Amino acid sequence: MSEAKMVFIGGAGNMAGAVIGGLVASGYPAERIVATGRNEQKLADFAAKTGVRTSTDNDAAVAEADVLVLSVKPQMMKELCQSIAARVVERQPLVISLAAGIPLAAYRRWLGAGVPIVRAMPNTPALVGTGVTGLYAGEGVTGDQKQVAQKIAEAVGIAIWVEEESGIDRVIAVSGSGPAYYFQFMESMIDAAEKAGMARADAERLTLQTALGAAKLAVASDVDVGQLKRNVMSPNGTTERAIQCFQSGGLPELVERAMGDCAERAAEMAKELDN
Incomplete structure (x- = not known):
């Protein structure tokens, strides 16, 4: 064929x-x-x-x-x-x-x-x-x-x-709906930067380019994303403080729950459309 x-x-x-x-x-x-x-x-x-x-x-x-x-x-x-x-x-x-x-x-x-x-x-x-x-x-x-x-x-x-x-x-839970997860995170970063005093256009430009660069680096790298994260983190530095905030706020568990809900809804929709 x-x-x-x-x-x-x-x-x-x-x-x-x-x-x-x-x-x-x-x-x-x-x-x-x-x-x-x-x-x-x-x-x-x-x-x-x-x-x-x-x-x-x-x-x-x-x-x-x-x-x-x-x-x-x-x-x-x-x-x-x-x-x-x-x-x-x-x-x-x-x-x-x-x-x-x-x-x-x-x-x-x-x-x-x-x-x-x-x-x-x-x-x-x-x-x-x-x-x-x-x-x-x-x-x-x-x-x-x-x-x-x-x-x-x-x-x-x-x-x-x-x-x-x-x-x-x-x-669907990982890649089908996944782009919206990243858009949500980018939107939150842009909003936070604007609230901190940055011009929104600058915040958007920095956020989107950072997301693009991080994705390209992850795809090109021969180490996993966990190690790439640690490579950016200096002991007691700025990145470590931000990552600790995400973790103590329950971000990993929230992502797991959100993806589980997404997959569950996909299964529900399949049954609805099947009927």
């Missing part, structure tokens, strides 16, 4: 559009990709930007798909799947869902029990090529199809496979 015909339903949207852009930028033939949508002008603009083919006819697009990527809102997924189910059963493409929360059991009911399906959970940094995508392969997905799914995910960052579907909930 090295040059599989890929069809992205909802392909001109933000997430699917980012994935398509990443694939084309990495050398995947644009003519082997079809993006569908409802807005003809938006599709025309997207085609001009990426070189891919576009269509407003989902059924016709699915009829030529080797890989079918579903990128619509979760509440729209059931209706979409039911509208293309006959064509999917006939064509038997690899189906990859980018929608959060919908379990494979629901897709099997809506599309057919024998269709190979991969659940993908990307996060918003995928929009700038630095995303993380959790992947789970359903029954019947071949090794070649897993490689295709991984290639699609890696077009916008890194990918990690989980062995059980519940593992997607843990991926």
